[in-house]
Amino acid sequence: MPAVMLRPAQGTPPPRALPPATKQSVTIPVGDWSVTPSNSPGELGLGIQYKASPSLKVGLGLTFTTKDLRIRGTDKIVAGRRVGSxxxxxxxTGLNVxxxxxTANGALDNAKVKVEVPVEVNLPIPPSPATAGLPLNIKFAFKFSVATALSGKNSTLLAxxxxxxxxxxxxxxxxxxxxRFSVVSSIIDSLSGITLGPSGIVTAVSLKAMVGLGTPAxxxxxxxxxxxxxxxxxxSALGAALARCRGATLDLKGAGGAGIAISSSVVPILRGFLPPGTKLDVGVETSATILHREQVLPDVPLCRA
Incomplete structure (x- = not known):
């Protein structure tokens, strides 16, 4: 893999396998939330729990399943000129949610969080002839966000x-x-719980994979x-006589580009030396929507409204 990233090529080389994953189960506090990264053969993801309040409990699992995970990086050279990369x-291979x-007290217990999780999985590659004598680093970084909107006392939500x-x-x-995307089991089919008022949760997770010159820092x-x-x-269960409405949305977005990755443990040190307001996340990115889906059951005017 290092040779692929550094050596010009006339054609497209085959992808190279990533080093074997190692099990990681360290729980990291993020404000009132705790985050446990899942980094083991076959999956990359996060387990997220809210435990700060005895009256609000939230548990989330957001995992990308993997099989034979590989990366490919190419530079196309024609007549001594770089014409593409x-x-x-x-x-x-998939997404599990x-x-x-x-909640015990309904809307009074709701919480929101949107932070960059300080979870990074680094696979450093020391300098060698295959890397042209330069250090390389493979980095997996996660971000997540959660917003709860539970109403009615003693409400529950499962999906x-x-x-x-x-x-x-x-x-x-x-x-x-x-x-390509396909449904194995739809989240709306499993949506259940007792809610005396309309209730919901919105959550997102991002997985970023980067191969760069440098070190984990x-x-x-x-x-x-x-x-x-x-x-x-x-x-609301109180409206079940008319229609018990359930809804779900799913959005997938892919992106690619180039930039600088700085370990979260190093950022506070750098900010101490740099002028206030210095931007550290420098990069160029192109993105595209893979999927946007909305579904409501039952499909009647009352629920669509």
């Missing part, structure tokens, strides 16, 4: 879904490659990312 990742939430992805994700000559190079956003709503 690309960076893609293959082997992301699980949601469980409950899970599985989706399949097939094909590369990334960018080639300025064009985004997006995978600071590297620069191409990257690709996949972002999934899921929202579910469950209507």
């Amino acid at each position: 690309g960076f893609t990742i293959t082997g992301i 699980s949601i469980a939430a409950g 899970s879904g599985k989706y399949a992805l097939d094909g590369p994700i990334g960018i080639a000559d300025g064009t985004i490659s997006t995978p 600071l590297s620069a190079g191409p990257y690709t990312s996949l972002t999934a956003a899921v929202g579910v709503t469950n209507g």
Whole structure:
């Protein structure tokens, strides 16, 4: 893989396998939330829990399933000139989502969080002849956001879904490659719980993979990312005589580009030396929507409104 990233090529080389993943189960506090990264063979994702309040409980699982995870980076050289480049990742096979939430006091217990999770998985590659004597680093970084909208005392909300992805994700000559999408089990079919008022949760997770020159603390190079956003709503049980409305949305977005990656542990140190307002996330990115789906059950005017 290092030779692919650094050596010009006339054609497109085969993708190279990533090093074997290692199990990671360290729980990281993020404000009132706790985040447990899932980094093991076959999956990359996050387990998210809210435990700050005894009257609001939220548990989320957002996982990208993988098989034979590989990356490909190319520079096309024709007559001594660079005419194109690309960076893609293959082997992301699906998305699994699980949601469980409950509130004792209804709307008074709701919470929102939108932060960059300080979860990074680094696979450093030391300098060698294959890397032209330069250090390389493979980095996986996560972001997530959660917003709850539970109403009615003693309300609960449960849902899970599985989706399949097939094909590369990334960018080639300025064009985004997006995978094919299919439903294994729809989240709206499993949506359940007792809600005395309309209730819902919106959550999103982003997985960014980057191969760059440098170390885990600071590297620069191409990257690709996949972002999934899921929202579910469950209507009031009091209106079940007319219609118990359930709704779900799913958005998938792919992106690719090049930039600088700075470890979250290093950012506070750099800010101490740099002028206020200095932008550290420098990069160029191209993105595309893979999927946008909305579904309401039952499909009647009352629920569509």
